Amino acid sequence: MNVAEALPIALLGALLGLDVVSFPQAMVSRPIVAATLAGAFIGHAPAGLLIGVVLELIALDTLPFGASRYPEWGSAGVVGGALFAAQPAGMPGALPASMLAALLTASISGWSMVMLRRIIATRLESTRDLIEAGSRDALLGLHLSGMTMDLLRGALVTTLGMVVFSPLVHAIVVIWGSDSAPSRAVVVVIAAVVAGGALWKVFHSVRGVLWLFLGGLAVSTLWLAVR
Amino acid sequence: MYFRLLALQGSWNYETLNGTGIGFAIEPALRYLPGGIDGPAYRAALARESRYFNAHPYLAGVAVGALTRAELDGVDPARIERFRTALAGPLGSVGDRLVWASWLPFCSLVALCVYGAGGTPLGVVGTFLVLYNVGHFLLRAWGLRIGLSRGLNVASALGAPFLRQGPQYIGSAAAVAAGLALPMALQRVVGPGRVLAGAIIVSALLGILLLARLRERAQGWRIALGVLAVFVLYSVLT
Numbered sequence: 001m002n003v004a005e006a007l008p009i010a011l012l013g014a015l016l017g018l019d020v021v022s023f024p025q026a027m028v029s030r031p032i033v034a035a036t037l038a039g040a041f042i043g044h045a046p047a048g049l050l051i052g053v054v055l056e057l058i059a060l061d062t063l064p065f066g067a068s069r070y071p072e073w074g075s076a077g078v079v080g081g082a083l084f085a086a087q088p089a090g091m092p093g094a095l096p097a098s099m100l101a102a103l104l105t106a107s108i109s110g111w112s113m114v115m116l117r118r119i120i121a122t123r124l125e126s127t128r129d130l131i132e133a134g135s136r137d138a139l140l141g142l143h144l145s146g147m148t149m150d151l152l153r154g155a156l157v158t159t160l161g162m163v164v165f166s167p168l169v170h171a172i173v174v175i176w177g178s179d180s181a182p183s184r185a186v187v188v189v190i191a192a193v194v195a196g197g198a199l200w201k202v203f204h205s206v207r208g209v210l211w212l213f214l215g216g217l218a219v220s221t222l223w224l225a226v227r
Numbered sequence: 228m229y230f231r232l233l234a235l236q237g238s239w240n241y242e243t244l245n246g247t248g249i250g251f252a253i254e255p256a257l258r259y260l261p262g263g264i265d266g267p268a269y270r271a272a273l274a275r276e277s278r279y280f281n282a283h284p285y286l287a288g289v290a291v292g293a294l295t296r297a298e299l300d301g302v303d304p305a306r307i308e309r310f311r312t313a314l315a316g317p318l319g320s321v322g323d324r325l326v327w328a329s330w331l332p333f334c335s336l337v338a339l340c341v342y343g344a345g346g347t348p349l350g351v352v353g354t355f356l357v358l359y360n361v362g363h364f365l366l367r368a369w370g371l372r373i374g375l376s377r378g379l380n381v382a383s384a385l386g387a388p389f390l391r392q393g394p395q396y397i398g399s400a401a402a403v404a405a406g407l408a409l410p411m412a413l414q415r416v417v418g419p420g421r422v423l424a425g426a427i428i429v430s431a432l433l434g435i436l437l438l439a440r441l442r443e444r445a446q447g448w449r450i451a452l453g454v455l456a457v458f459v460l461y462s463v464l465t
Binding site: 022023024025027030032033036037039040045046048050053054056058059060062063064065066067071096097099104106117118120124125131134136139140142144146176177181183184185186188189192193194195196199200201203207209212213215217218220221223225 | 233234236237238239240241242243244247248250251254264269270271272273274277281283284285319323327328329331332334335336338339342343348349351352355356359360363395398399401402403404405406407408409410411412413414415416417418420421423424426427428430431432434435437438439441445446447448450451452454455456458459462463465
């Protein structure tokens with residue numbers, strides 16, 4: 001991947017990385033959106049959507065509660081979507097390899113968010129006297145620099161993810177030995193198990209949750225059977 | 228102020244959490260204090276509002292609105308400080324329960340349903356973004372409006388039915404949506420083949436039962452990362 005190809009993807013990763021926490025938290029950074037947009041940038045939106053759906057299932061496990069540490073899905077979704085959409089259709093290793101790249105990017109990007117928050121705290125410490133004196137410039141400077149650094153963080157993580165994982169995913173796809181269907185099935189089972197466990201964790205206290213889930217499951221199974 | 232609320236967490240940090248964001252959002256209103264931008268009232272209020280605060284970002288508008296009203300009405304600073312301390316906890320927990328633990332997963336599941344039913348990329352992404360953000364932007368607007376109108380008496384607004392019972396209703400709808408979405412979405416990802424789809428659904432249900440028993444002890448995404456890494460390694464080396 002050359003610079004001209006990487007630049008729009010890096011820009012997308014920057015904007016979606018910013019959406020995760022800083023601005024405007026409209027959840028454009030959710031993997032189902034981010035990966036689809038990245039796929040569209042590469043010229044294959046359906047492929048981006050496919051990996052976005054699988055990543056979204058896993059992302060249900062990591063809801064962005066306050067000060068907790070969580071993987072950052074905006075940049076990760078872009079990396080996963082772009083990598084998967086760039087592989088030739090029907091290659092068995094493309095989905096697992098791109099998923100792995102996306103999950104690793106999400107982990108690294110989550111760590112970068114922690115670092116950014118520490119840097120902002122350090123900057124706050126150096127301007128604390130001014131802010132305590134009610135300096136508008138110091139407050140706006142701190143805030144806008146925080147957002148700018150977050151934008152750069154997203155761009156950097158996305159670029160790094162693409163540069164490192166693009167050749168790696170390509171190599172894995174070339175030497176992959178399994179059939180396409182079982183490869184996808186393994187990935188899908190992993191994602192479904194994580195999603196199911198996450199949803200149970202969140203909704204287990206809802207009255208009648210199991211029956212409601214089984215009701216939905218019965219309808220969808222019937223629909224799949226008669227289709 | 229509403230636009231600034233969207234950037235409330237731009238300087239989120241481990242010292243003041245979103246305190247400086249509250250100061251950033253409230254700053255345009257403080258210009259109306261006596262003496263304007265260079266006056267002591269403005270500077271004192273800006274310093275006060277930029278200290279430690281924690282709230283769910285979508286409900287922070289409640290605090291921003293109420294604090295704006297209090298500052299412009301010239302309420303005693305000590306009372307404002309006490310109000311900030313008292314409001315921070317509830318705005319965090321109510322918002323987390325309503326948005327992160329209910330509305331967001333529900334909207335994700337609806338989008339997965341649309342995907343499973345054969346939706347196009349635009350249809351799936353559009354459904355998710357429109358549905359989610361209708362709730363998101365309305366909640367932010369409601370918070371700011373209620374805060375501005377009630378001032379320091381805003382606490383009773385946190386007992387609004389949609390805040391108290393919303394998570395329960397959304398949770399019920401999400402459970403149905405999960406039952407609908409999971410098999411349909413999984414089937415579309417894997418492609419045609421009923422035996423394979425059936426095997427996946429059964430394997431997934433068994434895995435979910437296992438993971439559900441572990442509850443808080445297991446971080447699902449980390450398990451996924453580990454299992455996937457082993458699977459990729461195995462497939463490449465054999």
